[in-house]
Amino acid sequence: MRIPTPIALVVLTALYLGSCVLGETSMRMGGDVTLFWPAAGIGVAAVMRFGLPATAIVPAALLPYHLVISPVPGVFVVGSLLANTLGTLAGGWLARRSQGEDALDLASVVAIVAGGIVLAVLSAIIGVPALLQAGMMPGEGTLQAFARWILGDFLGVVAVTPAVLAVLRTGTGPVAVGVSPLAEESERLAWLTLLALSLLLMAWGASLEGEYTLGLTALPLALLAWAALRFPPGWTVGGTLGTILMIGVMTGQELSGFAAPRSVLDTLNLLGYLCILALLPLLLASTVLERRRASDRLVLRATTDPNTGLPNxxxxxxxxxxxxxxxxxxxxxxxxxxxxxxxxxxxxxxxxxxxxxxxxxxxxxxxxxxxxxxxxxxxxxxxxxxxxxxxxxxxxxxxxxxxxxxxxxxxxxxxxxxxxxxxxxxxxxxxxxxxxxxxxxxxxxxxxxxxxxxxxxxxxxxxxxxxGHDRTQAMQWAVRLREAIQRRNLVLFCQPIVPLQAVPGEDEGRHFEVLLRVRDHVSGELLLPHRFLAAAARFNMGVAIDREVVGATLSWLETHADLADVDTCSVNLSAEALVDESFIGFLVDRLRNGSFPAHKLCLEITETSAVRDLARAQRFIQQMRSLGCRFSLDDFGTGFCAFSYLRDLDVDYLKIDGSFVRDPHDSELAHAVVRSITEIAHVLGKQTIAEQVETDAQRMKMQRMGVDHAQGHYFRRPQPMAEYFATPQLRLSRDDSPQPSAPTPALASGPPGR
CATH class of the missing domain: 3.30.70.270 (Reverse transcriptase/Diguanylate cyclase domain)
Incomplete structure (x- = not known):
């Protein structure tokens, strides 16, 4: 509750006193009850704004008014003080208790109407008997006095309270807070001009003393409806108050042909009409206000981030x-x-x-x-x-x-x-x-x-x-990869891994690596890994690709179990897959629920990805080994090249990077690296695989240095999985060298891929 300041109390008391003078001197209708009592609206507005203590303005204004400005018998002074003070207290309390978040929203308007009814009825119950007791009215006019008192107070509340609240800005903020303006300044100026003209026309028409003069009030009513639809509510309540005051003064003073009502029925008709004239624009303005506020809230919600409150x-x-x-x-x-x-x-x-x-x-x-x-x-x-x-x-x-x-x-x-x-x-x-x-x-x-x-x-x-060219290209590749995954356009190729030290005639199953190609859904072109793997790593798509490749490989091998004489199937994994719990869970479930033997699956991880987080790589290897999987350490020799961690990584194969195999200058350093890797691998009980073997001379060098297996275009280019299994398996020839096969179609050519 806001405590009214002394200045606010003085101003409100002065307003209340002035409205009493206005009602008494300008709007008395041939009796002792005024047509329109605006002071009632000021009292309710003060209580709604500042709380019950603001009721003190009522006796503070009425005492000097009844004792000095308009002296009346003492009995009526007491009755008037009680009627207006208690009425304001009860009506203001009800209106304040029920008001909405803003002075002129629909809830506040309904609260003002309810408070006005309570004030008017309670005040009339106390005030009219006081008039009779003071001898200020004849007993036969009691019914008319009750009607005038109730409707006059109610009209004062519904006409004045909204206007005062619009000035005092009750609630949580100014009137119509958060509502975007609709009308331009020129439109508002035109409205003010037309409202003034309509009131002048109404006064001129009444001076002609026609029987239907009051119908001219439809002109300002139409303009008030315009204001309710286009302007903030303050314009509507201000225009309504001005119209009601003008009609009240002209009727009370019987100016320009306006005649004061002489009977109870005439009084009820006139006051009822004025109450409707005050309420209709107010209800329309409050309804439009709420609709506009709801619309603005939706716009605000659509354009604002809810967490930070910033534009989205x-x-x-x-x-x-x-x-x-x-x-x-x-x-x-x-x-x-x-x-x-x-x-x-x-x-x-x-x-x-x-x-x-x-x-x-x-x-x-x-x-x-x-x-x-x-x-x-x-x-x-x-x-x-x-x-x-x-x-x-x-x-x-x-x-x-x-x-x-x-x-x-x-x-x-x-x-x-x-x-x-x-x-x-x-x-x-x-x-x-x-x-x-x-x-x-x-x-x-x-x-x-x-x-x-x-x-x-x-x-x-x-x-x-x-x-941003490289970044844009990478983003485009990321989009194409995402589409390829969604459309199931990942194509699996296979390339054999050939034993170099095998005993001639020994019958072994197929040992091969699964390689990935992506089919472009527009051109149908098969895209090699070197074109898209960098983008996949840059935008963290490695795990999604690994899931698709592993799932498709196992599904194909399970479906074609009669063709797949498999000893070892090697599948590459990205560095992200080693630490992604969802992928690990997927792989464990897939192997446990599938029919492909886990001991025939060899998971290839790069040396750099394993050493990046050695502890997590160890946990991953141990978890998969518990199911029977084997492991290859890919691209060995190009990363940290520290042999000490090999004891901690329980892998089966070390894949010697192709840069040491196909050195163009026949480098002695490259040969020394290959020998060292091979010897240490054998000491640790592991086997080696030479990658990217492209000539018979390279194959012979690897064989002489003790490398266990080899892989490359010399033996066979990558083939689609179905075509690979339809091709006879490579065997060692009599001179202990595998026979190279004819090259496969050009679509499988290019740099070795994933």
């Missing part, structure tokens, strides 16, 4: 497009800000902590930007900024300041201080420098470059340069 991606795009369409605009810059490690906060502290951190970062960014600059939350951990009137150097300085602010921000969460850094991609531009899509793509690409460079830095992109 859609709103940001609209405002940037508007800036691009503005001619002769000053230089601007589009910034794309991405938090570097929000995922760590989400994973360690919870997503609620991440949301709290985002809210704090939004506040930090807003506090460090001029009001003219636009800040939006684009989703996740990404923010968009439109910097106005910035040359490139100034925009970069501003972006650097924002990074410092983010880096220094600490968010308190359950006793911890959450913190991270951010990266910003920046694109300076003018209004004629392309469209929104190109701008955002360039800024995103620059931000990605900043993150790849270590984060917590600004990367400036040129709108006309090729800074």
């Amino acid at each position: 991606r859609q709103s940001f795009e609209e405002q940037v497009r508007h800036a691009l369409a503005a001619p002769d605009s000053p230089p601007r810059a589009l910034a794309y800000l991405d938090l570097d490690h929000l995922k760590v906060i989400n994973d360690t502290a919870s997503h609620a902590a991440g949301d709290a951190y985002l809210q704090g970062v939004a506040g930090v960014l807003r506090a460090n930007l001029p009001k003219a600059d636009l800040l939006a939350h684009l989703g996740g951990d990404e923010f968009g900024l439109l910097l106005h009137n910035y040359v490139p150097a100034a925009a970069e300085d501003r972006a650097t300041d924002l990074l410092r602010a983010v880096a220094s921000y600490r968010c308190a969460w359950e006793g911890d201080a959450l913190a991270t850094t951010a990266s910003i991609g920046l694109v300076p531009f003018h209004a004629t420098d392309g469209d929104y899509g190109k701008l955002l793509s360039q800024a995103d690409a620059a931000c990605f470059s900043a993150k790849e460079s270590g984060g917590n830095r600004v990367c400036m992109a040129s709108l006309h340069g090729d800074d």
